[in-house]
Amino acid sequence: MININPQSRIPIYEQMRKSIIELIIKGILKEHEQLPSIRSLAKDLSINPNTIAKAYQSLERDGIIYSTAGRGSFVSELNKNIVKEYVLMDFDECVQEALKSGITVDELIERIKKNNEVKT
Amino acid sequence: MININPQSRIPIYEQMRKSIIELIIKGILKEHEQLPSIRSLAKDLSINPNTIAKAYQSLERDGIIYSTAGRGSFVSELNKNIVKEYVLMDFDECVQEALKSGITVDELIERIKKNNEVKT
Amino acid sequence: MININPQSRIPIYEQMRKSIIELIIKGILKEHEQLPSIRSLAKDLSINPNTIAKAYQSLERDGIIYSTAGRGSFVSELNKNIVKEYVLMDFDECVQEALKSGITVDELIERIKKNNEVKT
Amino acid sequence: MININPQSRIPIYEQMRKSIIELIIKGILKEHEQLPSIRSLAKDLSINPNTIAKAYQSLERDGIIYSTAGRGSFVSELNKNIVKEYVLMDFDECVQEALKSGITVDELIERIKKNNEVKT
DNA sequence: GTGGTCTAGACCACG
DNA sequence: GTGGTCTAGACCACG
Numbered sequence: 001m002i003n004i005n006p007q008s009r010i011p012i013y014e015q016m017r018k019s020i021i022e023l024i025i026k027g028i029l030k031e032h033e034q035l036p037s038i039r040s041l042a043k044d045l046s047i048n049p050n051t052i053a054k055a056y057q058s059l060e061r062d063g064i065i066y067s068t069a070g071r072g073s074f075v076s077e078l079n080k081n082i083v084k085e086y087v088l089m090d091f092d093e094c095v096q097e098a099l100k101s102g103i104t105v106d107e108l109i110e111r112i113k114k115n116n117e118v119k120t
Numbered sequence: 121m122i123n124i125n126p127q128s129r130i131p132i133y134e135q136m137r138k139s140i141i142e143l144i145i146k147g148i149l150k151e152h153e154q155l156p157s158i159r160s161l162a163k164d165l166s167i168n169p170n171t172i173a174k175a176y177q178s179l180e181r182d183g184i185i186y187s188t189a190g191r192g193s194f195v196s197e198l199n200k201n202i203v204k205e206y207v208l209m210d211f212d213e214c215v216q217e218a219l220k221s222g223i224t225v226d227e228l229i230e231r232i233k234k235n236n237e238v239k240t
Numbered sequence: 241m242i243n244i245n246p247q248s249r250i251p252i253y254e255q256m257r258k259s260i261i262e263l264i265i266k267g268i269l270k271e272h273e274q275l276p277s278i279r280s281l282a283k284d285l286s287i288n289p290n291t292i293a294k295a296y297q298s299l300e301r302d303g304i305i306y307s308t309a310g311r312g313s314f315v316s317e318l319n320k321n322i323v324k325e326y327v328l329m330d331f332d333e334c335v336q337e338a339l340k341s342g343i344t345v346d347e348l349i350e351r352i353k354k355n356n357e358v359k360t
Numbered sequence: 361m362i363n364i365n366p367q368s369r370i371p372i373y374e375q376m377r378k379s380i381i382e383l384i385i386k387g388i389l390k391e392h393e394q395l396p397s398i399r400s401l402a403k404d405l406s407i408n409p410n411t412i413a414k415a416y417q418s419l420e421r422d423g424i425i426y427s428t429a430g431r432g433s434f435v436s437e438l439n440k441n442i443v444k445e446y447v448l449m450d451f452d453e454c455v456q457e458a459l460k461s462g463i464t465v466d467e468l469i470e471r472i473k474k475n476n477e478v479k480t
Numbered sequence: 481g482t483g484g485t486c487t488a489g490a491c492c493a494c495g
Numbered sequence: 496g497t498g499g500t501c502t503a504g505a506c507c508a509c510g
Contacts, residue, residue, distance in 0.1 A: 094214030
């Protein structure tokens with residue numbers, strides 16, 4: 001479920017964060033559902049536990065999950081729209097960047113449609 | 121013209137690259153027009169000359185500018201659409217990222233329109 | 241009566257301790273009154289009995305409650321001011337922390353008044 | 361300037377964070393002033409660089425400082441009141457805790473005054 | 481030189 | 496068992 005590409009220039013902990021947000025938005029991870037423990041996930045993905053912890057802590061800071069020593073990590077009771085907002089914040093930056101370069105709204109919309117056809 | 125924010129976490133050479141591409145797309149920098157020399161730009165922006173050189177090299181690698189030893193750097197004779205393509209490649213990544221998270225095409229289009237209203 | 245928030249990052253045994261102290265200060269738990277047994281409380285709150293035991297032991301260590309093997313745990317015959325002192329010790333730390341940061345006494349008093357209006 | 365007590369139960373990176381905030385509120389660290397580099401501070405305090413980095417990153421996340429690889433870490437251009445707010449947020453929690461326990465506003469104010477006399 | 485990421489491994493408190 | 500902190504040390508990109 002959680003897909004990591006260790007070759008990518010995107011830090012592993014960022015990839016994990018995004019992957020988990022994705023699972024929550026899609027409803028695959030539900031409210032109060034327990035996430036795999038840091039250690040077990042570390043073993044499964046052959047990634048250092050500290051790296052997983054970093055991803056979990058980043059999600060906790062944003063209120064997307066909550067963790068307590070002795071119990072584990074769980075999905076927060078969040079409106080999905082709020083979680084989406086985190087993804088869309090990144091998207092906004094890209095849009096601003098493109099608009100600043102003199103690319104028109106229509107060109108961007110066109111581009112989204114193309115991307116949707118060839119989804120990776 | 122070339123706007124650099126030293127507080128940003130985006131590398132300076134990356135900001136320079138984007139800024140120059142922007143000027144070309146908007147037609148402010150025209151074909152065969154000479155870019156400021158590395159040294160003068162370094163002085164003007166109080167930025168390390170190596171950083172400027174890195175930005176110029178990156179643009180040259182992509183054929184967006186060309187340099188001749190002893191004469192300077194110049195804007196290439198490029199179709200603007202090709203230059204735009206470099207900006208849109210970044211945009212595509214953002215779109216893919218959002219679609220992967222289960223965000224719909226309509227939500228993204230909506231978002232572009234909102235961004236266009238509040239352009240930064 | 242005893243309120244536990246499993247999502248909080250404050251350890252459960254700590255929350256229990258505070259909750260019981262609160263009940264004593266408010267006079268809801270009276271001197272020599274029996275506390276619920278560890279087992280029954282564990283069942284009611286679905287909390288690990290060891291965690292409850294830890295909270296009770298902490299209170300016993302401070303003389304706030306006393307336990308007799310086979311009979312149970314009871315509220316001590318304590319001056320309420322002494323119990324309050326335990327809460328105020330925590331408060332003192334916060335005050336010292338704030339004063340050290342160059343925040344003035346007046347600012348803190350102001351802040352207390354605001355907090356009192358919007359009590360959580 | 362930055363005081364760390366390795367014995368304390370408060371994590372080192374938290375102590376550092378508080379210490380730096382304190383220096384900013386007091387005006388000892390000024391806007392855009394450069395903080396000591398992670399490595400040099402690590403050597404000075406004989407603390408692991410990772411721990412310092414954690415403190416700096418926490419401050420950066422809150423916009424109190426900004427860091428860029430290759431340049432260093434600097435105090436942000438922040439209204440001091442906003443920085444104070446971070447300290448006062450902790451204070452608020454303490455106040456709420458005390459009020460919940462049935463301690464009165466007057467008792468708390470009295471307490472602040474006592475603390476101010478015996479400042480640690 | 482600077483900060484950022486990651487691993488390996490230890491130790492701790494909590495449940 | 497769980498997560499949180501810390502050290503030691505490597506490697507990377509940026510300036």
